[in-house]
């Protein structure tokens with residue numbers, strides 16, 4: 001059997017982390033077995049349709065590397081791949097009528113008022129209104145007459161009040177529910193469109209889908225889908241319902257947290273490969289503790305049997321770490337292309353940006369970390385002279401003042417402001433004084449950067465900022481220290 005999976009988004013906005021995970025797991029489930037991954041647009045809920053959402057879906061899948069084998073733009077013989085276009089083929093109505101003929105569905109002509117008057121029950125905090133099968137008792141003649149008169153109708157699934165329905169999920173096992181708990185859900189709406197509940201069954205079957213991977217919010221409806229498969233005499237696909245994704249506080253990941261969509265994450269400077277890698281681990285884990293996987297490696301390793309049932313926590317700190325690993329491993333030219341705008345944001349003077357980029361590559365987690373890391377090149381920040389005191393380097397205000405005062409004329413006389421040239425000069429002084437390296441480097445680096453931590457050593461910084469600026473900063477250090485002693 002050739003595995004066929006589908007990603008079936010509703011075009012209602014950005015692609016959230018949960019959506020992307022579903023798409024990724026569908027993709028991996030198919031590709032691990034050399035199968036087909038299909039894209040189907042589920043736009044039957046016209047009220048929720050958002051302009052531009054299909055473009056976002058396409059762009060996200062492309063950037064994430066989840067290339068589909070079939071879809072609206074790639075016919076594989078199972079089209080159309082957009083549900084609103086499938087409606088026009090009459091496919092849903094045809095199958096709904098087949099169910100009506102079998103007694104598994106019925107026309108319902110109840111108006112809004114009547115539906116509103118039905119008893120609602122509160123189950124687990126939610127108001128539930130079960131349809132009372134009123135129209136099931138209409139005779140064939142009454143139905144015909146209503147249809148002939150053009151009365152608006154829906155078609156509902158006919159679920160018996162007795163008995164049980166069981167369906168199988170690969171992760172959760174057999175799930176059995178009391179039929180009395182299942183509502184006679186609408187299959188065809190009054191606008192002639194199918195509901196998601198009906199369309200997903202008809203489409204998954206007619207498009208030959210073998211594995212359905214989706215969020216576990218669909219588990220409670222799956223018994224109804226199972227009844228539809230059974231009514232048609234179709235074999236149901238393998239179901240894989242995915243665990244919830246929560247935020248750090250174990251609450252459902254919400255749009256409000258600001259990093260819940262692929263687009264947001266890209267905008268915040270994350271690399272698409274890192275996002276995909278991180279998302280792959282939200283609910284799935286390999287046999288060993290390995291964490292870094294390229295998409296190719298994921299295809300090889302991914303086994304849906306290893307998906308966990310417990311909620312997965314979306315941990316932005318972990319994603320930042322992983323992103324940093326991707327940046328470190330990135331080819332320099334690609335890195336520079338992505339880093340340049342952030343470097344330019346902080347650095348307006350005529351610096352060697354490539355050199356600075358090389359300094360920060362291993363020191364950032366996301367690209368927006370760059371400006372704060374390099375802004376001292378542009379302008380010496382205000383700093384506390386306390387910084388000159390460093391226990392391990394055995395420096396304090398007095399020793400630092402002495403070093404700066406000694407070095408100032410030497411650096412004034414120095415012509416060669418290359419890193420190597422400057423380093424040799426500083427080392428010479430270290431040797432003459434018979435002190436440890438840090439005893440000299442620490443105060444110099446403090447004076448030229450005004451920072452406790454810098455992406456480069458003293459002489460590399462001096463090379464970048466140049467002679468004039470170096471001397472100014474050393475003088476400033478002397479002043480600060482003199483005033484503080």
Ligand code: GLU
Pocket residue numbers: 007008009010042196200213214215218
């Ligand atoms: N259109 C549904 C959604 O966007 C798809 C659910 C499914 O995969 O069956 O949530």
